[in-house]
Amino acid sequence: MIVALSGGIGGAKLALGLARVLPPEELLVVANTGDDFEHYGLTICPDIDTLTYTLAGLDNPVLGWGRADESWAFMDTLAGLGGADWFRLGDRDLALHVLRTHRLRMGESLSAITDDVRRRLGIGPRILPMSDDPVRTRIRSDAGWIDFQDWFVRQRAAPVVRAVEFAGAAAARPQPEALAALGAGPRAVVICPSNPFISIEPILAVPGMRDAILASGAPVVAVSPIIAGQAVKGPTAKMFAELGVAPSAAAVAARYAGLLAGYVMEEGDDAEGIAPRVVRARTLMTTLEDKVALARMVLATADALR
Template identity: 75%
Template sequence: MIIALSGGIGGAKLALGLSHVLPPEELLILANTGDDFEHLGLSISPDIDTLTYALAGLDNQELGWGRRDETWSFMETLASIGGETWFRLGDRDLALHVERTRRLRAGETLSAVTADIARRLGIGPRILPMSDDPVRTRLLSDDGWLDLQHWFVREQTRPAVRAVEFAGAETARPNPALLAALGARPRAVVICPSNPFISIGPILAVPGLREAIAGCGAPVIAVSPIIAGQAVKGPTARMFEQAGIVPSAAAVAARYADLLTHYVMEPDDDATGIEARIIRAPTLMRSLEDKIALARVVLDAA
């Protein structure tokens, strides 16, 4: 069993690669839910949805989020009557959020809803939320405290970030299916190339989860989301800078230092200070072939 910890776009790329080289029953993907929020009365789970669409072959590769072949009649109508349109929900995507909200309100867990939707979309590997209890990432910015999506989407990451907190994490319970998988001695735990502050950070903030990973007896392999001091996508590098840390592959590795046995990074990046076994390989995933090649590098390390 390979257990992959993932945020959205970058993590979903490696998760897709892993899904092409592993039997479905041998891959478990643990999704960040710190991004989850309520919007227009709907329960939105952005990272779960990005993973779901990518593994189902339904992702919008042009936008990098949402579903392909999308239409926008709902948003256009909403704008015409003065509704909030800063978080765009396509017509096809909207159906998923409506159904998830209905089922959660009927008493189902997020794990159960996610698993059933994945099954119906023909996805073999398991996608698990990190917890069925709500955890919400909040950021202290120059404009005050902002919920993650308000900072990331509405404000386009413009306000500088001074602190990050995970509201609800202190009482959240790790997903029991994850704990069972960790207890069964997995082949490896993979930390996908996702933002360490706001994608992997919320996962590791769930009480007991970091300790369970450290004690599972399997190699822990992270892939750097930083190449030559720059993030492949998103605000990772800028968040390091705002924390007073030079963005680098080594800076990411330092955040997982107590867990890592192996670290996959670009051939030319500086490895100074990294204590894990370093594996040099191309980490930029533009094509499906790139994703599969990186997945094989990770599995060879395992």
């Protein structure tokens, strides 16, 4: 079994590559839920949904988020009625939010709902939330603490980041099947090329998760989300700079100190001071072939470290 820790877009690309090279029963993707939030009474899980849509081939390649073949009649009408439209909910995407919110209220776990949706969309590998308990990432800027999606979407990640916290993490229980997979001696743990601060560290902040990874005995291999000091997408580089660290592949590796056995990073980037075994690869995933090739490289790296 490969246990992959992932946030949204970048992580989902590698998860898709892994899904193409592994038998479905040998991949379990643990999704960050720190980005989850409640909007118009709906529970929205952006990273789970990006993973789900990407693995189902339903992701929107133009927007980079949401569903393919999306329409916006709901959103346009909501705005016309005076509703907020800073978080764009497509007509098709909305079906998942309404269904999930209703089933959560009826007492089902986020894990069960996510797994049912996965099966209905014909996805082979498991996708599971890091926890069924709510964890909510918050950003401290100069104006105080802000909910993550307020900072990320409504304010377009503009406010300077002074600190990040994961509200609820201390009381959250790790997802039991993820924990069981780690306990059963997995082939590897893969940390996908996601934002460390807001995609991977919330997963590691769930009590027991980091210990279970360390105790698994499996090689832990991360892929750098930083190429030539830049994030492929999203605020990773900006967050490093604002938190006082020059953004680099090495800076990401330092966030995972004590965890990594191997680290896959872009050719030409500076590897000085990186403790785990460094493997060079093309880490920019544009085509499906890129994703598959990177997945194979990550697996080979892990297997070489066993």
